[in-house]
Amino acid sequence: MLGQSLNFLLVLATAFMFWKGLGLYHNTESPIVVVLSGSMEPAFYRGDILFLSNPAVPIDIGEITVFKVEGQEIPIVHRVLKVHTDANTGKQLLLTKGDNNQGDDRVLYNRGQMWVKNEHVVGRVRGYVSYVGMVTIILNDYPQLKFAVLGLMGIMILVSKE
Numbered sequence: 001m002l003g004q005s006l007n008f009l010l011v012l013a014t015a016f017m018f019w020k021g022l023g024l025y026h027n028t029e030s031p032i033v034v035v036l037s038g039s040m041e042p043a044f045y046r047g048d049i050l051f052l053s054n055p056a057v058p059i060d061i062g063e064i065t066v067f068k069v070e071g072q073e074i075p076i077v078h079r080v081l082k083v084h085t086d087a088n089t090g091k092q093l094l095l096t097k098g099d100n101n102q103g104d105d106r107v108l109y110n111r112g113q114m115w116v117k118n119e120h121v122v123g124r125v126r127g128y129v130s131y132v133g134m135v136t137i138i139l140n141d142y143p144q145l146k147f148a149v150l151g152l153m154g155i156m157i158l159v160s161k162e
Contacts, residue, residue, distance in 0.1 A: 001158070008157050026053035028123035033066055033075065034133030039098030040064070040077055044125075047134035050077065052123025058092055059083065059118070064125040065096065067116050069109055075122050078105055084115060092118045 022031040035048045043064065044050065052066055059065060061080050068075045078096040081104055086093055093115035096105045106114060139146040 004157055004160065026123065027056070028052050028054040030066070030075070030122055033077065033122075034136045035077055036074065036137065037098075039100050040079070041100045043079075043099050044077065044128060045130065047131045047137055049129045049133040050125050051127040053126050054121065054123040059094060059121065059124065065094070065116075066122040066125070067094075067096065067120045068122060069113075069116075069120070071110065076105070076108065077125070094118070094121070 019031070023029055025031075031052055033050050033052060035044045035046055035050060038046055050066070059080055061083055064077065064079050066075045066077050076096070078098045078101075080094050081097045082095040084093040084095070085091070094117075095115055097103070098105070105116075109116070139149065
């Protein structure tokens with residue numbers, strides 16, 4: 001049983017190192033994200049998995065970025081509508097919009113915020129796989145199912161003869 005537990009911890013540690021290595025290589029805290037809403041349809045649909053990178057070059061109009069709004073946990077996946085350079089700091093500022101939304105994202109930003117700062121950008125979309133992320137959405141929408149799957153995995157680890 002100790003051997004199985006150590007084997008399980010090794011698998012978890014390997015997955016964590018792989019995730020962190022991808023993040024370092026692509027210069028992003030989250031190299032893979034799941035689309036949670038339909039705001040980017042028809043470019044991306046709910047459940048699509050996006051692969052991100054964050055090169056140290058300016059962001060262009062039309063690029064699809066993933067960014068965080070201060071005080072909100074869930075990042076937003078939207079297209080850059082306008083780019084502005086702050087006269088005081090010289091930093092790049094972005095105005096974003098979901099392809100399926102009527103207006104820009106200023107209603108999603110914090111009160112008084114007119115632009116997304118470059119440091120809030122998690123990454124830029126470099127590729128995607130359709131609908132594979134639906135498993136993540138289903139497990140988050142139905143927490144009982146998530147605990148059942150985790151429990152089943154734990155039982156399988158304990159009873160396997162490896």
